[in-house]
Amino acid sequence: MERYNFKIIEEKWQEYWIKKKTFATKIDKNKKKFYCLEMFPYPSGKIHMGHVRNYTIGDVLARYKSLEGYNVLHPMGWDSFGMPAENAARQNKLSPKDWTESNILNMKMQLKRLGLSIDWDREISTCSPDYYKHQQEFFLELYDKGLVYRKEQYVNWDPIDQTVLANEQVIDGKGWRSGAVVERRKLNQWFFNITKFSGELLQGLEGLDQWPNKVKVMQRNWIGKSFGCEVEFKIENSKNIGSISCFTTRPDTLFGMSFLAVSVDHPLSKFYENDEKFKEFKKQCSTTGTTEESIANAEKIGFKTDLIAINPLDNNLKVPVYFANFVLMEYGLGAVFGCPAHDQRDLDFALKYKLKVTTVVSPELDKKNFKVNNKAYTGPGYICNSSFLNGLKCPDDSIIKTIEYLEKEKLGTKKINFRLKDWGVSRQRYWGCPIPIMYDDSGKAHKVPKDMLPVELPNIDRLEPTGNPLDKEVEWKTINFKGKKYLRETDTLDTFVDSSWYFLRFCSPLKKDYGFDFKEAKYWMPVDQYIGGVEHAILHLLYSRFFMQAISYKNNNIDLKEPFKGLFTQGMVCHETYKDLKNNWISPDEIIIKDGKKVLKKDNSIEVKVGSIESMSKSKKNTIDPEKIIDSYGADSVRLFILSDSPPEKDVQWSEEGIISSFKFLQKLWSLHLKILDEIKKKHKKDSGKNLLKFTHKFIKKITVNLNNFSYNVIVANLHEMYSFLSKETENQYTKETLEENYKKILITILPIIPHFSSECLNLLGTNVKVKWPKYDGSIVEEDFVNIVIQINGKKKRPYYNQEKYRRK
């Protein structure tokens, strides 16, 4: 029997789609639009299985929506600025541009081989001046709106990558890429005023009902809104310090205050700069590691000052002021009042320094003498030992009433505090978007005039091993403008800026005078379904939301606030790991399985230890090259398998058995197809029943429902059911018309999953390629019989299935 030749068939359809521009899109006001977007890749050289999964999920949706009659925008581009290009350039002594461009060519070819329904006419690349020109315009637009500023600030400095990192890029005190322990340095930096929209970004999450809850929770926590007030504490001292302000969410516990603690970075520290003991203390604080463990176990330590703070609610209550290692300058005002009875940190501190512990919250109203020992009480209750606050219900009433009182007496102000910090976007790197700023003799910053954009990167063929490459480009750096000499800004923008608006660029990728066309964006935006990894839950997804806010801020042409209506985060692709006896990682290519059990190394037949299943990574050598897999099994098999084993939002395990089984299944579908073609030729006179019709409609319903729920793994199961049903049922006699009509509908419903195969089969049935998603008839789907199960005492006793007397009326 003729085998299914995926090589010929897949290539044929891929060429056809490109030649006919099947996926090219234009505005069509008569059609509902659907913008389907997957996170665009960094052009590292080759696609990996993560890409395959991401883009297959997106492609299934795009193809389905298109068959349903939507005008689908499904573009692709390249997040092509970034460190790897610079590193590769240094290693291989070539230019980042050449390296990046050749990677793009290769990966584009690889993506095409997956049979993705992408409108390649809209391809963009962030490292192209055509793209980053508009980014520079946006930078200046935001500058004019007061959303960009420059200031000297302590920054996260990555000593390996030799660049500044955003807070979001520091994980466990280490650089997210290099893994180096991040240092603190004071530098002049450009910032985006993301905190201006803290409230909006938080509020906006409420409306995103098609986002995973997980991501919304993460963003909510990152923005970190807390409600409380600022309280001013008068200071008794010899140093002419008037007062210290603290932010607190628990002003109602003020009567339980027994010390006041400030950060070693607090402005107050300048009074102690010459104090040797303080210096030593400060050093001790900085040596407390940044690892999770060291923070969790770090002892609370303090440095007692000669200052005395006065409780604003009762001037007779006076407490000592400490510098303390657990108070951070980065949060709130860098100063806290300590209430040991109701905060564990404060209690630890108080016990160590033998400070008073006054209980001011009691779990029950009449429970007198409630005492805190070595565990702070943080639960609800009633205020006690607090003069006029006594008896207030805590925390609800007590906090509000106390703030009201403090405001009335002008002792404090109600305040909402956010944890979110402004976004530092300066990077001391070459391969990024130049910041369109120039400095005059006095160092004052000026905008580069719009008609001088883009500020293009100079070509550097060979990068120096360290330092900021642009800083050394004297010729490029120096410019004359209206007879005056200026020096260019030599920092480039964080590459997260590039990806913060690319979804807008896709709406009108060729537009010359602005980053996007308002009319096009109004039609296409927001992205209806965005698909990508959860690792971007806060970084990219928050920045993009900010950018949308920033662009529509003070702009009458666009009022969209949220760029992504729906978000789907897919799981990772995993694989077994292997190690030799010396604990070196071994790649799946290097092993062979003997007798179905023993795992041996191919070249020397030495036994290999099979390790846990881990997400594919180069370091563990458990990656599988998609290109090789496509060579051996074809794109449809790969698509089928990557969708089959697990729900798309969960991790999936790649296995040789799995891909082989998908490949075999496709072969079986092909022989079924040939069998059906035979049956059609037989020209039976009469239908043998309604089974086929009923199955087809049920099948369409199932697939439709499962597509809408992203239950793609179940769809693959449905395909198997379809195979086993049709291989039996087609042995019954059906007329040419019935068989063709139903089979065609089935083929259309499987087109999003295995597009090459399905297109080929439809074509062999003489079907025009322009097909529509079939509708199912609810009355046909309904079962003819009612299953009745007899229960006695709630236990299933006798089921009566499909009996004529229970026919549905």
Added chain:
RNA sequence: GGGGCGAUGGCGGAAUUGGUAGACGCGUUGGUCUUAGGAACCAAUAUUUUCGGAUGUGAAGGUUCGAGUCCUUUUCGCCCUACCA
């Protein structure tokens, strides 16, 4: 410490709304064909059984005619986040 998610055969996982638990795949076992099979096809595959059944969705309770699904408590696992005032 705070938060989120989850727990169903040997494994990955099915099961709109409470209504025949274990679809589908992998693996395993048996068979057919074959020089051979790691190919193809057929069959079996939750546990237990005196072959009538009985028991089964991490554990314990509850609601219900009926619970994998709803409620309460609890155990375990994964992920995120962290001295956040």
